[in-house]
Amino acid sequence: VLAILASPVLADPLPSWNEGATKAAIIEFVESVTDPALDSYVPEADRVATFDNDGTLWAEQPFYFQGIYALDVLKKKAEADPSILSSDVLKAAASGDIKGATAKGVEGLIEVGNISHAGMTVDQFQKDAREWLTTATHPTTGMHYADMTYQPMLELLSYLRDEGFTTYIVSGGGADFLRSFAQEAYGIPPAQVVGTEGDTKYEEVDGKMVLMKRGGVSFIDDKEGKPVGISRHIGQRPIFVAGNSDGDFAMLEYATSGEGPAFGLIVHHTDADREFAYDREGHIGVLSRGLDEAEKRGWHLVDMKNDWARIWSVPK
Amino acid sequence: VLAILASPVLADPLPSWNEGATKAAIIEFVESVTDPALDSYVPEADRVATFDNDGTLWAEQPFYFQGIYALDVLKKKAEADPSILSSDVLKAAASGDIKGATAKGVEGLIEVGNISHAGMTVDQFQKDAREWLTTATHPTTGMHYADMTYQPMLELLSYLRDEGFTTYIVSGGGADFLRSFAQEAYGIPPAQVVGTEGDTKYEEVDGKMVLMKRGGVSFIDDKEGKPVGISRHIGQRPIFVAGNSDGDFAMLEYATSGEGPAFGLIVHHTDADREFAYDREGHIGVLSRGLDEAEKRGWHLVDMKNDWARIWSVPK
Ligand SMILES: [Ca+2]
Ligand SMILES: [Ca+2]
Numbered sequence: 343v344l345a346i347l348a349s350p351v352l353a354d355p356l357p358s359w360n361e362g363a364t365k366a367a368i369i370e371f372v373e374s375v376t377d378p379a380l381d382s383y384v385p386e387a388d389r390v391a392t393f394d395n396d397g398t399l400w401a402e403q404p405f406y407f408q409g410i411y412a413l414d415v416l417k418k419k420a421e422a423d424p425s426i427l428s429s430d431v432l433k434a435a436a437s438g439d440i441k442g443a444t445a446k447g448v449e450g451l452i453e454v455g456n457i458s459h460a461g462m463t464v465d466q467f468q469k470d471a472r473e474w475l476t477t478a479t480h481p482t483t484g485m486h487y488a489d490m491t492y493q494p495m496l497e498l499l500s501y502l503r504d505e506g507f508t509t510y511i512v513s514g515g516g517a518d519f520l521r522s523f524a525q526e527a528y529g530i531p532p533a534q535v536v537g538t539e540g541d542t543k544y545e546e547v548d549g550k551m552v553l554m555k556r557g558g559v560s561f562i563d564d565k566e567g568k569p570v571g572i573s574r575h576i577g578q579r580p581i582f583v584a585g586n587s588d589g590d591f592a593m594l595e596y597a598t599s600g601e602g603p604a605f606g607l608i609v610h611h612t613d614a615d616r617e618f619a620y621d622r623e624g625h626i627g628v629l630s631r632g633l634d635e636a637e638k639r640g641w642h643l644v645d646m647k648n649d650w651a652r653i654w655s656v657p658k
Numbered sequence: 659v660l661a662i663l664a665s666p667v668l669a670d671p672l673p674s675w676n677e678g679a680t681k682a683a684i685i686e687f688v689e690s691v692t693d694p695a696l697d698s699y700v701p702e703a704d705r706v707a708t709f710d711n712d713g714t715l716w717a718e719q720p721f722y723f724q725g726i727y728a729l730d731v732l733k734k735k736a737e738a739d740p741s742i743l744s745s746d747v748l749k750a751a752a753s754g755d756i757k758g759a760t761a762k763g764v765e766g767l768i769e770v771g772n773i774s775h776a777g778m779t780v781d782q783f784q785k786d787a788r789e790w791l792t793t794a795t796h797p798t799t800g801m802h803y804a805d806m807t808y809q810p811m812l813e814l815l816s817y818l819r820d821e822g823f824t825t826y827i828v829s830g831g832g833a834d835f836l837r838s839f840a841q842e843a844y845g846i847p848p849a850q851v852v853g854t855e856g857d858t859k860y861e862e863v864d865g866k867m868v869l870m871k872r873g874g875v876s877f878i879d880d881k882e883g884k885p886v887g888i889s890r891h892i893g894q895r896p897i898f899v900a901g902n903s904d905g906d907f908a909m910l911e912y913a914t915s916g917e918g919p920a921f922g923l924i925v926h927h928t929d930a931d932r933e934f935a936y937d938r939e940g941h942i943g944v945l946s947r948g949l950d951e952a953e954k955r956g957w958h959l960v961d962m963k964n965d966w967a968r969i970w971s972v973p974k
Contacts, residue, residue: 387847464889508849521893531703532893533824533849544885544908551911553889560877569860573780573869575891577837577848592860595867 355501358494358652364607365649367642368498371605375581376505382603384581386506391582392536392572392593393499395513395520397627398586398609399528400491401480403618405440405626407487408519409451411474413438415458426457444625452559459516459540460557463547467555468522475523489656491527494644495584495609496655499528502582510580512536512571514564514589518555527655536575538563568593584609587627594632594641606641608632613647671817674810674968680923681965683958684814687921691897692821698919700897702822707898708852708888708909709815711829711836713943714902714925715844716807717796719934721756721942723803724835725767727790729754731774742773760941768875775832775856776873779863783871784838791839805972807843810960811900811925812971815844818898826896828852828887830880830905834871843971852891854879884909900925903943910948910957922957924948929963 359365375384396402413435420427420436427433431450434442444450459467475488483490499509511520511530517537524530541558544551563571569592572580583590583597586609594606610629611620622630636643646653675681691700712718729751736743736752743749747766750758760766775783791804799806815825827836827846833853840846857874860867879887885908888896899906899913902925910922926945927936937945952959962969 517890517893533891535893539890542886542889544882544912551885551908551915553885553912566860569867569869570858573858574833574855575849577833577851592867596860596869599867 355504356494356497358497358650360649360651362649364642364644368501368605368607371582371603372502372505375603384602388578388581388602389502389505389507390510390576390578390580391502391507392510392512392576392580392584392597393495394585394587394590394593395511395515395537396586397611398584398590399495399499399511400487401483401617402627403620404481405444406515407475407490408515409440409444409454410487411471411478411519412451412454412458413440413443414474414478415470416454419457429453432457441625448562455516455540455559456557459519460555463552463554464518464542465553467518471519471522485654485656488523488527489654491655492609492650493652493655494650496528498584499530503529507582508534510534510536510572510576512563512568512593514538514562514567516540517563518542536563536571564589566592569596572596579604581605583607585632586611587629588631589627591632595639598639598641606636606639607644608636608641609644610646612645613650613653615647616653617646671820672810672813674813674966676965676967678965680958680960684817684921684923687898687919688818688821691919700918704894704897704918705818705821705823706826706892706894706896707818707823708826708828708892708896708900708913709811710901710903710906710909711827711831711853712902713927714808714900714906715811715815715827716803717799717933718943719936720797721760722831723791723806724831725756725760725770726803727787727794727835728767728770728774729756729759730790730794731786732770735773745769748773757941764878771832771856771875772873775835776871778871780834780858780869780871783834787835787838801970801972804839804843805970807971808925808966809968809971810966812844814900815846819845823898824850826850826852826888826892828879828884828909830854830878830883832856833879834858852879852887880905882908885912888912895920897921899923901948902927903945904947905943907948911955914955914957922952922955923960924952924957925960926962928961929966929969931963932969933962 356365374382396406417436427436431453435454476486502509515537517535517539520535520537521532524535539561541556541560543554543556545554579600580597581604583594584607598604598606611618672681690698712722733752743752747769751770792802818825831853833851833855836851836853837848840851855877857872857876859870859872861870895916896913897920899910900923914920914922927934
């Protein structure tokens with residue numbers, strides 16, 4: 343008994359992951375690239391891990407949380423000045439009609455963003471977003487949006503960092519929005535956030551030089567934009583990539599087509615009871631080509647229902 | 659004697675800096691933000707330092723080294739196919755006529771870059787740039803370009819990192835070009851390089867997915883663009899900034915107009931014997947407003963001739 347008590351028992355680095363093929367594959371990969379005695383060893387400087395955010399690190403239903411936030415801001419602004427609702431898209435958005443607001447696709451979102459995410463400094467915007475994320479409540483779970491992060495993924499981020507990886511967010515969401523909560527939610531500092539970029543200008547306001555959000559989008563970090571965003575910000579090919587939709591296909595493909603070892607992970611939303619169940623169809627987070635090609639490409643599918651013992655980082 | 663030998667003698671962190679006001683101010687600032695007992699203490703996560711590159715970390719005369727490289731590449735390409743020299747700017751550039759090539763300003767440089775820095779993958783470009791920097795020789799010093807980094811600034815970078823700072827390059831030069839040598843020259847990894855960005859596309863070439871440099875510029879990281887580049891990449895206001903020209907004015911102003919402590923440093927090229935002497939006039943690295951306002955704004959001028967005991971990191 344004493345011998346057992348005295349022996350070093352390594353704590354499970356992924357306690358919210360059920361034992362199974364996915365968890366085993368993650369740990370096996372991490373051990374294979376961190377053991378200097380193995381040919382598969384990767385030095386710390388090259389242990390780059392990139393994570394999609396919406397649907398991968400936190401929930402994204404019924405709509406991207408940043409989108410719900412944008413609609414909320416627009417609604418408040420329109421209450422003060424109804425004349426800003428100068429198009430059908432904006433009218434739909436201000437009434438909370440997500441379908442109407444997104445009927446035009448990304449263009450509609452940009453139109454909403456040009457009003458809801460513009461005309462203030464980056465600092466003001468982030469303060470406002472942080473406030474909203476920690477006080478507004480999600481329509482079906484009743485949780486604060488900031489609490490709807492996935493406990494198993496937080497454990498995975500910590501595990502990788504403990505093993506010498508640098509963890510990045512590479513998201514189609516706005517970089518300024520992500521940075522308003524990424525440090526607190528994920529332990530990911532602002533410089534390790536890659537996202538869609540709005541037009542920001544350095545300019546004088548009331549005699550002070552500030553970084554002002556001007557509306558408009560200068561870079562979309564989604565689909566084929568993700569490898570480009572990685573190249574621009576990180577300048578290295580990741581060896582660990584996690585995503586949840588076909589918007590991550592290019593990033594997964596890029597990471598796993600290098601010469602060295604690489605790991606691709608796809609979070610498959612299979613749990614209608616505890617979270618949401620969706621894949622090939624829908625207005626958000628569509629996963630179809632990824633499902634078709636995951637096996638062939640050696641990517642690992644997370645079955646949320648069976649692989650995760652717990653979903654939320656904060657209990658409901 | 660024994661007591662002296664046994665007492666802890668702290669090594670000089672900046673041995674190539676002559677004793678004087680500038681060196682003293684740097685050390686005083688670093689000590690003031692790293693001592694947890696002081697009100698001026700700044701936690702490690704906020705110790706962001708940004709450095710201009712050309713004229714600040716390495717030389718920039720008679721012309722930006724990346725520009726000389728671009729002219730060299732263009733010349734070689736034109737030897738194989740003279741028809742690419744379709745404009746006066748390109749003809750001047752290929753003949754090594756810097757004045758003619760830059761008569762149109764940035765536009766001319768972009769025209770040269772569209773041929774010299776395009777049509778290859780990011781990896782190929784960086785391999786080629788690295789090769790050139792370590793084999794081609796500078797017209798007046800006869801040194802390899804990669805060796806023309808400033809020893810005192812390398813010591814400053816190391817000193818700041820030892821004291822918990824994260825050091826970034828924030829340069830008007832191309833990010834891909836900078837990343838080809840920043841790790842080896844400065845100990846700065848690719849993710850900590852912010853620079854001007856070319857258009858890169860993720861696309862299939864010969865059945866392989868690659869990051870292809872397409873020519874064109876999507877972001878210019880100079881002047882008012884530097885605070886914007888910092889916002890986009892780092893997402894935090896730096897507390898230590900070093901530059902050498904009015905192209906760094908906005909970055910210096912941004913860093914030193916926050917609420918907490920901040921340090922601005924301007925490398926003033928005063929040493930015609932050991933390096934080059936220039937400031938208010940010229941085609942490159944013009945420092946005029948910075949000279950006028952440094953004292954008022956509390957920025958520290960490095961007098962290269964008197965403040966630096968040694969210039970080059972590699973002896974001539
Ligand atoms: Ca997603
Ligand atoms: Ca410069």
